Structures are given as C-alpha cells and as structure tokens.
Amino acid sequence: MVVGRAATATATATATLLVLVAGCGRGETGPGEVGVEVGAQDLSVRPTQYCLDGEGQRYDTTPPILEVSPGATISLTVPDAVADRGWSVQVFDDELEEQLGAVDVAAGTTTYDEITSDDVVPPAFYLVVVEDKGGDCGEFSGAWPIGFIRAGG
Numbered sequence: 001m002v003v004g005r006a007a008t009a010t011a012t013a014t015a016t017l018l019v020l021v022a023g024c025g026r027g028e029t030g031p032g033e034v035g036v037e038v039g040a041q042d043l044s045v046r047p048t049q050y051c052l053d054g055e056g057q058r059y060d061t062t063p064p065i066l067e068v069s070p071g072a073t074i075s076l077t078v079p080d081a082v083a084d085r086g087w088s089v090q091v092f093d094d095e096l097e098e099q100l101g102a103v104d105v106a107a108g109t110t111t112y113d114e115i116t117s118d119d120v121v122p123p124a125f126y127l128v129v130v131e132d133k134g135g136d137c138g139e140f141s142g143a144w145p146i147g148f149i150r151a152g153g
Contacts, residue, residue, distance in 0.1 A: 031057070032079030034129045034144040038068050038117070045129075047144045051137035063096075063126065065147035068117040074148070075113035076129055082142060083110040086132035094124035096145060107132075123150040 031050035036043055046061045068074070078087055086107040091100045100120065105112045115127065124147070131142035 031059070031142060032082065034079075034082075034146075035075075035077035036064075036066070036146050037075040037077075038066055038072050038148075041066055041068075045144045045146055047142050049140070050142040051131075051135050051140055054136035056137045056140035063145040063147050065149060067149050067151060069151055070118055072117045073113055074115045074117060074127065075111060076115075076127070076146075077111045078129060078131075080110065082129075082131045083108055085135060088130050088132070089115065090128045090130055091120055092126040092128060092145075094122060094126070094147075096126050096128075096147075100125070117148060117150045120148075120150075123152075124148070 031047045031052065033044040033046055036045055043064060043066075045064060047059060048061050048063065049056065049058045051057070076089060084107065087105050089103045089105065089112060091102065092098065093100060100122075103112075103115065126145050126147050128146070129142075129144040133139050133141045135141070
C-alpha cells in the first residue's frame with residue numbers, strides 16, 4: 001500500500017511539473033508592471049491594457065492615485081521589453097478624458113525622471129505610460145495610468 005501512495009504522489013508531481021513546463025514554453029510572460037517613484041512613495045502599477053501573444057488584452061485595473069508635493073520629481077520605470085519597443089508619457093486631465101500633452105521617451109530608456117508635479121497646470125492629473133504601437137497587435141498597445149493630486153492645489 002505504501003508503494004501505491006508513493007507512485008501516486010510521484011505521478012501527481014510529474015503531471016504538475018509538465019503543466020508548469022508547458023505553460024512556460026508558450027512564451028506568455030504577461031504584462032509587466034511600471035514603477036513610479038515620487039519622494040518616499042514607490043509602487044508598481046499594473047496596466048489597464050496590453051498586447052499579449054498577439055492579442056489585445058484589457059484588464060480591470062484601478063489606476064493608483066498619489067498625493068504629491070509641489071515640485072516633486074516623478075520617476076517612471078518600464079520593463080525592458082517596453083523600453084526596447086519605445087514608449088511615451090501622456091498627460092491627461094483628472095477625469096482621464098482630455099489629453100493635455102505628451103512626452104516621447106527615447107527607445108531603450110527604462111527610466112524617465114524629467115517630469116515634476118509642477119509641470120502640469122491642473123492640481124489633479126494623470127500620467128499614462130504608453131508603449132509604442134506597431135507590434136503584433138497593430139494599433140493596440142500597453143497603457144499604465146497613474147493619477148496624481150498636487151498638495152495645495
């Protein structure tokens with residue numbers, strides 16, 4: 001009876017390992033997270049949309065909203081795959097409806113830290129990290145929105 005249990009445990013472990021290996025072989029790594037750092041605040045942001053294995057994916061993700069000091073430097077860090085393709089930072093109003101501006105980031109750059117909380121006129125705004133289009137999903141690309149509220153605004 002002990003041999004039977006050992007054989008069952010070994011078969012279960014082998015089946016689990018095969019499932020894990022098969023999952024890794026598909027090349028499906030999932031969307032990466034964008035890092036945002038402002039003062040002592042440091043967090044990772046999940047995308048609201050992303051191109052994964054040639055399919056446009058939308059995610060039910062609520063963008064974070066950070067309270068920031070006037071003049072605070074905002075540092076954004078993207079995964080290597082996004083840096084290699086190229087990306088930009090789009091500036092939106094507090095409703096995430098009207099684009100107020102955009103900054104293109106040089107391809108290959110993983111961290112961009114040339115935006116301050118004073119660079120945007122309204123005291124509440126969103127910065128959206130947008131991966132350049134043109135991959136397997138055509139016009140569809142990754143997007144990571146982050147909300148900001150400037151203190152004293």
